Amino acid sequence: MKYFTGTDQGLDLRQVNSAVEQAFADHGRGLVQMPPKTYVTLPQGDFRTMPAYLPSLNIAGVKVVNVHPDNPSRGLPTVMAITVLLDVATGKPEAVINATRLTDMRTGAAGAVAAKYLSPKKEIVMGVIGTGRQAQAQVRATAQELAIREMKVWSRNHVHAEKFCTMFRETECRCARAEQACDCDVLVTTTPSRQPIVSDEWVHEGTHINAIGADAPGKEELDPAILSRASVFVDDIVQAVHSGEINVPIKNGLFKEADIAGTLGEVVIGRKKRRRPGEITVFDSTGLAIQDLAIAKIAMHHGTAIVLPFP
Amino acid sequence: MKYFTGTDQGLDLRQVNSAVEQAFADHGRGLVQMPPKTYVTLPQGDFRTMPAYLPSLNIAGVKVVNVHPDNPSRGLPTVMAITVLLDVATGKPEAVINATRLTDMRTGAAGAVAAKYLSPKKEIVMGVIGTGRQAQAQVRATAQELAIREMKVWSRNHVHAEKFCTMFRETECRCARAEQACDCDVLVTTTPSRQPIVSDEWVHEGTHINAIGADAPGKEELDPAILSRASVFVDDIVQAVHSGEINVPIKNGLFKEADIAGTLGEVVIGRKKRRRPGEITVFDSTGLAIQDLAIAKIAMHHGTAIVLPFP
Incomplete structure (x- = not known):
């Protein structure tokens, strides 16, 4: 398993648009699995859990993302995110991705x-x-x-x-x-x-x-x-x-x-x-979670990767 | 943010039982937030996403866990899991935990x-x-x-x-x-x-x-x-x-x-x-996701921690 951060650096926006467009096309054709995102309310914000599987890109995983409007007063972004990708064939966690900037980009x-x-x-x-x-x-x-x-x-x-x-x-x-x-x-x-x-x-x-x-x-x-x-x-x-x-x-x-x-x-x-x-x-x-998966797939080729022992 | 692995080593089973019991007590009193787990089907198995918030333990997060029955023939466990914990006050990801063994223990x-x-x-x-x-x-x-x-x-x-x-x-x-x-x-x-x-x-x-x-x-x-x-x-x-x-x-x-x-x-x-x-x-x-959060809270005091840059 690897942890990826700084993956937004050097991403080709055209390539991101194209991957997200493909994810939407698959969604339009009914080819993706994507349960509606779930919300959990916290005292000063919330977090959302977004699982999906995109067969055409052979990618499955979950984004976890918070919204805490008062964070900027603490020097933190309002929205922060982590994406966990699983190997489709075995379900093994393959990557944990710092998805804070990627969330902006995929939107x-x-x-x-x-x-x-x-x-x-x-x-x-x-x-x-x-x-x-x-x-x-x-x-x-x-x-x-x-x-x-x-x-x-x-x-x-x-x-x-x-x-x-x-x-x-x-x-x-x-x-x-x-x-x-x-x-x-x-x-x-x-x-x-x-x-x-x-x-x-x-x-x-x-x-x-x-x-x-x-x-x-x-x-x-x-x-x-x-x-x-x-x-x-x-x-x-x-x-x-x-x-x-x-x-x-x-x-x-x-x-x-x-x-x-x-x-x-x-x-x-x-x-x-x-x-x-x-x-x-x-x-x-x-x-949509499929947007997060589409950009995650590209992002793994950029930024810093840290190898983590698993299982 | 930290990555934790090997956290099952040296866990006090009595303490785990006690934490899980407290989580169930909170569940019985209606004090937890826990959307039903969502299932995504993959060609050779599935994965489940389990978010929750346990106010009494001040812990929020998500477990992602797969079930792939043919994995043993590939030398992998059938079930593998990762838990992401968020800081309740800010929503910032605090910990990613190898939860494969912890899943066995909390069950x-x-x-x-x-x-x-x-x-x-x-x-x-x-x-x-x-x-x-x-x-x-x-x-x-x-x-x-x-x-x-x-x-x-x-x-x-x-x-x-x-x-x-x-x-x-x-x-x-x-x-x-x-x-x-x-x-x-x-x-x-x-x-x-x-x-x-x-x-x-x-x-x-x-x-x-x-x-x-x-x-x-x-x-x-x-x-x-x-x-x-x-x-x-x-x-x-x-x-x-x-x-x-x-x-x-x-x-x-x-x-x-x-x-x-x-x-x-x-x-x-x-x-x-x-x-x-x-x-x-x-x-x-x-x-239940609350079992995973309860054991995660204890597990972070054991095993190996790797510091990861975030955000």
């Missing part, structure tokens, strides 16, 4: 795959709501698939938005009011909000939205009226209903499971798609 | 706790059906709680039964036909059988049975008629119905969830008990 990759298939254009103006690690990951991954002509960035804290733009000097990037940021081709929301931040009237026809932030019951970023006039795609129906952008509107009777247009996997394999230029499309991302 | 401890409370006597004749690692663990753990006056051991392979007895020279131990082994005070069954091995007519009144082997859908070791005349206690109702000794009889309409007499946790806290000397009691063990 970025899901957004990139969604934008690749659902964006109204190949050259886009990107709206960015929220400027944390995940916003950066979304932009970096999406830049592999689409040409980002301009970014309009909003953060609760103006300084954070300015700092964000300094990270992407190669792209025209400016701080904006939330309303301005939403006037774009591809909008990405990555906040931990429990109240809609994006108003219905700010979103024009033809926009694609990657709704990334909502990943637990009670979280939402979009005015539910947006969902009513959009085609809403999800990563996984069970998880999205439980903890995705649609979870609160469903509880409030403003959206129904039957309103879901399809899964990203179905989009990738061509079974579902954007139907007209003026359509608003939403990708509701909750994060 | 042994559950049997010992059940026998301590449900055995008809303090000095017992023990019947042993199956002679693998788990049978050994059951005997060693139970010997901490009850005086084993005599063991009668059955294995499909007579040589295995003889070898088993040589491991317990301090106890009177002899190979027996299955029928003879069942004539005892405490019977423990630890086979991977998918057909009942123990006939109803072999089990006399007053026997306590630890039914350990059945831990997945389709497995069973006892004639369902035994369950009908016994008080059946389980470790966890959801898991037992899904994958314990009662799973097949329930599917076949020979046992009902409502027939369950209670949980081991309820027995430990005194809410449920053996009611009369002639009662047959059965403990249906599927294995």
